[in-house]
Amino acid sequence: MKPIDPKDKNEHIPRTDHSAASDMGADTPMLDTISSHLIQAIKKSLEKEDKKAIKKLVEPLHAADLADLIETLKPANREQLVKFLRPTLDPEMLPELDDSVREEVIEYIGIEQLAKALRELDSDDALSIIEYLEPDQQHAVLHTIPAKERASFEQVLTYPEESAGRLMQQEVVVAPPFWTAKETLEYLRKGTDLPESFYEIYVVDPRYHLVGAVSLNTLIKADEDKKLTQLYNEDLRAIPLTMDREEVAYLFHHYALVSAPVVDGKGRLLGMITADDVLEVIEEEAEKDILQLAGVTDTDFHAPFFETFYRRVGWLFIGLVNTMLAVTVIAQFTSSIEKMVALAVLMPVVATMGGNGGMQVLIVTVRAIAMRELRGPNTQRAIIKESLIGALNGLFFALILIGIAILYYDDLGLGFVLAGAMIFNMLWAALAGVFLPIIIDRLGFDPAVASGPLLIASTDVLGFASFLGFATLFLF
Amino acid sequence: MKPIDPKDKNEHIPRTDHSAASDMGADTPMLDTISSHLIQAIKKSLEKEDKKAIKKLVEPLHAADLADLIETLKPANREQLVKFLRPTLDPEMLPELDDSVREEVIEYIGIEQLAKALRELDSDDALSIIEYLEPDQQHAVLHTIPAKERASFEQVLTYPEESAGRLMQQEVVVAPPFWTAKETLEYLRKGTDLPESFYEIYVVDPRYHLVGAVSLNTLIKADEDKKLTQLYNEDLRAIPLTMDREEVAYLFHHYALVSAPVVDGKGRLLGMITADDVLEVIEEEAEKDILQLAGVTDTDFHAPFFETFYRRVGWLFIGLVNTMLAVTVIAQFTSSIEKMVALAVLMPVVATMGGNGGMQVLIVTVRAIAMRELRGPNTQRAIIKESLIGALNGLFFALILIGIAILYYDDLGLGFVLAGAMIFNMLWAALAGVFLPIIIDRLGFDPAVASGPLLIASTDVLGFASFLGFATLFLF
Numbered sequence: 017m018k019p020i021d022p023k024d025k026n027e028h029i030p031r032t033d034h035s036a037a038s039d040m041g042a043d044t045p046m047l048d049t050i051s052s053h054l055i056q057a058i059k060k061s062l063e064k065e066d067k068k069a070i071k072k073l074v075e076p077l078h079a080a081d082l083a084d085l086i087e088t089l090k091p092a093n094r095e096q097l098v099k100f101l102r103p104t105l106d107p108e109m110l111p112e113l114d115d116s117v118r119e120e121v122i123e124y125i126g127i128e129q130l131a132k133a134l135r136e137l138d139s140d141d142a143l144s145i146i147e148y149l150e151p152d153q154q155h156a157v158l159h160t161i162p163a164k165e166r167a168s169f170e171q172v173l174t175y176p177e178e179s180a181g182r183l184m185q186q187e188v189v190v191a192p193p194f195w196t197a198k199e200t201l202e203y204l205r206k207g208t209d210l211p212e213s214f215y216e217i218y219v220v221d222p223r224y225h226l227v228g229a230v231s232l233n234t235l236i237k238a239d240e241d242k243k244l245t246q247l248y249n250e251d252l253r254a255i256p257l258t259m260d261r262e263e264v265a266y267l268f269h270h271y272a273l274v275s276a277p278v279v280d281g282k283g284r285l286l287g288m289i290t291a292d293d294v295l296e297v298i299e300e301e302a303e304k305d306i307l308q309l310a311g312v313t314d315t316d317f318h319a320p321f322f323e324t325f326y327r328r329v330g331w332l333f334i335g336l337v338n339t340m341l342a343v344t345v346i347a348q349f350t351s352s353i354e355k356m357v358a359l360a361v362l363m364p365v366v367a368t369m370g371g372n373g374g375m376q377v378l379i380v381t382v383r384a385i386a387m388r389e390l391r392g393p394n395t396q397r398a399i400i401k402e403s404l405i406g407a408l409n410g411l412f413f414a415l416i417l418i419g420i421a422i423l424y425y426d427d428l429g430l431g432f433v434l435a436g437a438m439i440f441n442m443l444w445a446a447l448a449g450v451f452l453p454i455i456i457d458r459l460g461f462d463p464a465v466a467s468g469p470l471l472i473a474s475t476d477v478l479g480f481a482s483f484l485g486f487a488t489l490f491l492f
Numbered sequence: 493m494k495p496i497d498p499k500d501k502n503e504h505i506p507r508t509d510h511s512a513a514s515d516m517g518a519d520t521p522m523l524d525t526i527s528s529h530l531i532q533a534i535k536k537s538l539e540k541e542d543k544k545a546i547k548k549l550v551e552p553l554h555a556a557d558l559a560d561l562i563e564t565l566k567p568a569n570r571e572q573l574v575k576f577l578r579p580t581l582d583p584e585m586l587p588e589l590d591d592s593v594r595e596e597v598i599e600y601i602g603i604e605q606l607a608k609a610l611r612e613l614d615s616d617d618a619l620s621i622i623e624y625l626e627p628d629q630q631h632a633v634l635h636t637i638p639a640k641e642r643a644s645f646e647q648v649l650t651y652p653e654e655s656a657g658r659l660m661q662q663e664v665v666v667a668p669p670f671w672t673a674k675e676t677l678e679y680l681r682k683g684t685d686l687p688e689s690f691y692e693i694y695v696v697d698p699r700y701h702l703v704g705a706v707s708l709n710t711l712i713k714a715d716e717d718k719k720l721t722q723l724y725n726e727d728l729r730a731i732p733l734t735m736d737r738e739e740v741a742y743l744f745h746h747y748a749l750v751s752a753p754v755v756d757g758k759g760r761l762l763g764m765i766t767a768d769d770v771l772e773v774i775e776e777e778a779e780k781d782i783l784q785l786a787g788v789t790d791t792d793f794h795a796p797f798f799e800t801f802y803r804r805v806g807w808l809f810i811g812l813v814n815t816m817l818a819v820t821v822i823a824q825f826t827s828s829i830e831k832m833v834a835l836a837v838l839m840p841v842v843a844t845m846g847g848n849g850g851m852q853v854l855i856v857t858v859r860a861i862a863m864r865e866l867r868g869p870n871t872q873r874a875i876i877k878e879s880l881i882g883a884l885n886g887l888f889f890a891l892i893l894i895g896i897a898i899l900y901y902d903d904l905g906l907g908f909v910l911a912g913a914m915i916f917n918m919l920w921a922a923l924a925g926v927f928l929p930i931i932i933d934r935l936g937f938d939p940a941v942a943s944g945p946l947l948i949a950s951t952d953v954l955g956f957a958s959f960l961g962f963a964t965l966f967l968f
């Protein structure tokens with residue numbers, strides 16, 4: 017049993033007193049799965065080239081922790097460690113590595129050992145590695161794999177990316193409907209080719225159509241002579257092969273599933289998806305959403321320098337185009353600004369506040385779409401609620417701005433111009449915040465992708481245009 | 493077996509042909525768990541007050557779908573439906589409701605029926621409802637619950653909010669270490685008070701100290717006369733009661749767990765956490781992070797109008813303070829702007845680009861901290877990488893801006909000023925983006941909370957100050 021406190025040594029009794037006590041305080045220490053102590057010890061042993069010491073340090077590690085350790089080391093140390101461990105490297109570690117670090121590690125271990133490792137993994141883990149290989153590497157690896165396994169990998173590679181078919185493992189436990197609980201348990205006890213972990217038995221007909229599922233705890237609790245047909249779970253949900261992985265995650269979350277079968281268009285069982293795969297998906301998709309809403313592409317933390325630079329520059333360029341649009345608007349009003357320099361001073365206020373207000377509405381709307389909360393009469397209610405709040409926000413800050421204009425510039429007219437522009441832009445921001453993602457979603461695109469930059473572009477342009485426009489109309 | 497395609501009727505054979513076929517296209521239809529068809533049918537039956545028809549429509553629904561249906565209805569219909577269903581309302585539906593809708597529903601069903609429902613739920617689900625009740629409601633409900641159960645709820649309510657103790661269910665399966673696989677299976681078959689679903693058996697000593705865990709599939713596959721001590725899972729991890737729920741989610745994700753035991757400071761078993769609880773946590777925390785990074789508070793989609801308004805206005809006010817700070821900086825340079833109105837036109841560029849660039853770095857850093865990727869030499873490497881990229885970004889856009897200044901204003905001096913300010917602000921933005929969350933994290937706070945607004949405030953102020961300052965110094 018591995019304790020979770022990194023300071024503890026491996027023992028069979030959980031020693032949580034220590035960590036629980038230190039967790040009691042307000043400033044909970046960051047729980048870390050590999051200690052800096054361990055990292056230091058590994059580095060020292062690498063310097064001394066002490067293979068025995070390294071193996072002793074690495075052996076008790078969980079595959080996910082070994083992956084973390086490898087990621088944490090400098091590239092030179094990384095190479096050295098992987099080459100030391102090569103003959104006994106835990107294959108389970110490979111799917112845990114970040115893509116760019118994994119590329120490095122694969123270079124060190126070579127295609128042949130990679131192919132050997134892949135055959136030891138569950139099919140979903142193996143696939144998650146194969147799908148990111150360079151085409152020639154993919155080709156080479158697939159050719160060292162026996163024909164039957166190769167065919168099944170090649171089959172899965174034809175499924176759409178990010179579909180349930182790519183997420184599932186093909187290793188499942190199946191049984192015919194006429195077996196009794198006792199027969200099924202006997203089969204499981206004697207079974208040699210069972211997946212390492214499973215939570216349900218899938219019941220299939222002779223042509224492999226899924227007809228039901230029985231959870232392990234139902235099976236164990238059942239009378240020995242009950243037939244499987246009498247034990248079907250009430251809430252089995254078969255996931256179509258082509259379902260998008262975000263939809264799969266939504267179903268797992270919505271129905272609190274721990275595993276679910278995947279079927280093809282004819283209802284034949286192809287594999288299963290388990291909750292741990294879904295945790296991965298949810299983390300990745302949440303990260304993607306955050307980055308996209310802020311107008312950032314998703315950047316791998318370990319990505320090489322120039323890759324990161326190119327991606328960032330691309331998105332910043334879109335930002336520049338947005339800004340130049342706003343600048344062009346401002347340029348139309350140079351003569352007004354020359355007449356009254358206070359306009360230049362105050363003009364960022366309306367644009368910025370509109371952007372902030374719009375982003376609030378936008379994010380809430382994007383999340384509501386993702387959580388399937390926007391449907392039926394809810395959509396209409398949301399639109400009415402958001403526009404009213406937008407108007408009220410605008411009114412609230414309009415009053416504050418009138419106060420500021422009087423206090424600093426002693427100019428009620430300027431105050432009214434600021435106030436009018438603020439109400440106008442806040443109302444627009446609220447409407448854009450709720451309509452933009454709904455429209456993008458209805459068009460069949462991911463509402464998180466373009467809505468952030470589009471919204472900011474519109475609130476900037478309208479913010480500057482309304483403030484400077486109203487000033488030009490009413491103040492001179 | 494419930495099909496996932498809402499157009500299908502409940503049958504025992506999965507009819508996925510249809511949904512799989514329609515999912516094939518590029519524009520995958522949004523999978524919906526309750527159809528608008530169903531909503532319309534419910535509304536019609538409510539109008540006719542046809543209780544029988546309503547029951548028939550609602551009965552086959554999963555608790556999570558019933559909750560969705562109730563959320564989707566107008567408040568008047570909601571009240572009517574809940575009151576119709578009251579005597580037979582599925583208690584499992586309550587934890588699935590949004591907090592503000594649940595408040596309404598509890599009003600309709602009354603405290604007594606609430607108490608009855610709570611006793612039928614797993615302890616974690618019941619607790620998730622109790623902890624959000626008003627103090628007097630909480631008191632009233634707890635008093636209708638038998639003393640023994642009440643004591644255990646009251647115990648859990650003393651655990652820190654958002655801790656593992658609040659997340660766990662107390663219903664677990666325990667066994668002594670000397671039992672054989674056969675004995676354990678017998679016990680499970682005969683057991684009457686077992687939790688509805690479980691994936692592991694926890695092995696405890698007579699004083700309830702956790703000494704190991706055996707997964708159901710290990711137990712089933714084992715030789716009948718093997719002792720439990722020989723079957724312990726290799727990667728059992730005991731979670732301390734006080735661990736923050738975000739840490740729990742990280743562990744589940746990192747080690748691909750499906751369930752884990754929770755222990756107190758002395759290593760005694762208190763309950764277990766399952767992957768479906770963790771899915772919930774990850775969704776909620778991801779949403780909180782997105783909202784906070786954008787400087788938005790987390791707003792319940794179903795929250796009442798004025799509650800939403802107050803929260804939004806509060807955050808927007810912080811935005812206004814930020815903007816006024818920037819405005820104050822601009823106001824220092826009015827005489828320069830009067831001399832050269834092009835400054836007013838171009839000044840948003842540097843500030844905005846700095847904000848965009850900084851947010852990119854910030855979000856990547858916040859995610860890297862959450863994923864425990866920033867440790868040891870990685871921190872130093874990240875800082876160096878980000879500052880270099882920031883400088884390079886600055887240089888890239890500086891060149892573009894020099895081009896723009898020459899093209900539109902035919903003024904190389906203005907171009908150099910723009911370029912200098914851009915490099916300065918982009919470099920600052922990159923450093924702030926990486927240091928701000930690291931510092932906030934080291935101080936023991938959540939790096940997602942304040943870092944967004946702080947970063948934008950700094951890039952705005954420095955963006956305007958550097959551009960207008962350099963212009964004042966070098967152009968006149």
